[in-house]
Amino acid sequence: MYQHYVEVKDQYPHALLLYRVGDFFETFFQDAVTVSRELELVLTSKHGGEAGRVAMTGVPHHAWERYTTLLVEKGYAVVICDQVEDASEAVGLVRREVTRILTPGTLLEEGMLKSSRNNYLAAVVIAGTHWGLAYADISTGEFLTTQGSDLEHLTQELMRLQPSEVLVPTNAPDLGVLLRPGETSPHLPQCLPPSFCYSLRSQVPFSQGEARSKLLQKFKVRSLEGLGCDHLPLAVRAAGGLLEYVEDTQKENTVSLQRLRTYTLTDYLIIDHQTRRNLEITQTVRDGTFHGSLLWALDRTSTAMGSRALRRWLLQPLLDIKGIRSRQDTIQELKENTPLRQDLRYLLRQIYDLERLTGRASSGTANARDLIALADSLSRLPELARVVADASSPFLKALQKVPPVLEELAQKIQAHLVEAPPIHLKEGGLIRPGVNVLLDERKATVEADHQWIANLEVDERAKTGIPTLKVGFNETFGYYISISRTKADQVPANYIRKQTLKNEERYITPELKEREARILSARDDLYKLEYEIFVALREEVGEQAEAIRQLSRAVAAADVLCGLAELAVQQGYFRPEMISGRELEIVDGRHPVVEQSLPAGFFVPNSTQLGQDSSTKDNPDLIILTGPNASGKSCYLRQVGLIQLMAQIGSFVPVKSAKLGICDRIFTRVGAVDDLATGQSTFMVEMNETANILNHATSRSLVLLDEIGRGTATFDGLSIAWAVAEYLAIEIRSRTIFATHYHELNELAGMLTNVANYQVTVKELPDQIIFLHQVQPGGADKSYGIEAGRLAGLPAVVIQRAKQVMGQIEKHSKIAIGLKNLT
């Protein structure tokens, strides 16, 4: 056995090998040490012949999923080598084979996945500054590919996807290594962010020829034109290499991936990683929690599929007005029609994760409970179709027809499987009576046998006169007759003693043993047939995978929109008018997350006007926003960004009314945090982010700047802030809100027609400042910084001195800047 173990282990030197021995999955040698350390399990050792004492750590076979999940979460690849024949039937060593390779990106099992987010496996191919990226979620079947020519975009796309594992073809000698987050290798291209798991793979499957033929073969097409990637060699190489890896790791499970879809980054609103972080779209900046994020505030979905879809939409808002409007139409219909919305939500809540259940069915890992859940969900779809029968909006119409084949499939599953089947598939109890004649016969035989055993107990009690006599069964001895030791002298002569326990003696009789052989083989035949019927049923589901998934996608989208409609009703959101121009007009906007964290009515709404074609002071391109600390500048900035982003996923927004031009990108630069991980100072992070904005923003972008130039000397900082504001207003003409404590920037408005000053107002009382949180035209003339210091408890002498110093500075410094092109 050890020899076989070592042979298998040699093929997977970089993975942990879980090797089935009896009721355990064992690990040996160094793997045992690692597993014992990582899972805090006892490390034992056993004599292993020539190998001497062998370290081992085992986990019970029925709990392998739980333990494997923990190992995979810690960034290990795990190889499962299972027994593939019945130990009792084996001649010599039980045959074992690798049945599954689990890596972070190739999970299917329910307990290993998070229901509200996709689990992406990605593959990258880099050639100079050009790159190809493919990604798939094998649990839901999504499979996409793209290509680009700027490595920065590759990084941004990976940050959007947050893949669990990234495949990288290399010439590394140690192929097969899985680098855990933070681990480095000289073979990993520099541009790849260190926060992911990387699998170093051979170049071969990622070569043009191999990858291409893999895709052609998988999707049964003659050319890649239909998949949209014929002209994108790097995208093809990434997709082909990814496909090969999936097949390699899934072994006998065939994964049904949807048809490969090619996409372009410029099809979507671009939000870079910093902006996604700053706008707290999926997690908060402060502590990285979901609670307090935009997704948290917006998610009113009823299904896991809807929840995943909403996350995808928020990370990839649209540019296409038509697409946005058809989402809006659906929300509008659902918002206006309360009974429709409520009925739909009620039914959606009864639909399980069809996408992943289908994935497990088609890969052969679904159990009977999965199929029951799938059938129950499918059988809700006709009801769903009836509820939306009169609906007129696009996403509801998509639910109006359920292919009859799916209805029939649901009925068939329900007719075949018992209502509450066991988890194990090979121990019977799955199939209803009346499904299969042979099965019913076998059941009758097994039942007759049970009856025979029950009668035997009664008969033997009568024969022997021992009322406590029992017939029992265990896996080692089979059936036996148990008699308490005190009655042992009354045992008939034909009883053969088999085992002596503390209080009982166990016997067999030739008659019982003969019958036992029949009973056990009848039972095995029954279980086998039940399993075969189940597998055939599961395969039938697998054949309909594409149809089920197509409908699941429609259900997920309707769920997202229904949730957004519910949100719009609960929170008083309205439909923004989406236009192709540059105008951004928000009347009484609110911050969607802060508003929900405050008591009702406490949030102060504020309006915004930016970017009309003929810019005036009322409709500037750039707003300089001043106001004391904690008055609400950051909140206002983010509010505008979030409203624009929500509008571009098709959602209604927290406003009284809004007219919003489509943005190509949203940029933010918000309060600097030291990026210790990359060894950059606060100021350098700030400058990098600002450079990125100035190099990429267009007149269609929305730029939100919260302080620039704070991390350096005042005059340096002010000078940079001035030059940046001027460049944005004159050269780029993006729509910009620039929050700052440098009041000098207010002078810009006097020189440029497309710049306006706004301030967040406060009310000053003798010993306190009241924050009104109202944004009004005009620049603040005072920064209240010293006042804030006093309120925070700085000693009175320090405050006094600070006022003196400020007076001096104000007296001596007279800044006259003027405009770049006017000087």
Ligand SMILES: Nc1ncnc2c1ncn2[C@@H]1O[C@H](COP(=O)(O)OP(=O)(O)OP(=O)(O)O)[C@@H](O)[C@H]1O
């Ligand atoms: N419109 C509003 N209505 C009600 N409360 C608000 C509003 N805007 C901001 N707040 C509250 O004020 C607090 C401070 O806001 P914010 O952080 O935006 O201030 P700031 O002006 O950016 O401060 P600093 O200059 O110190 O960064 C927020 O936590 C929020 O609770």
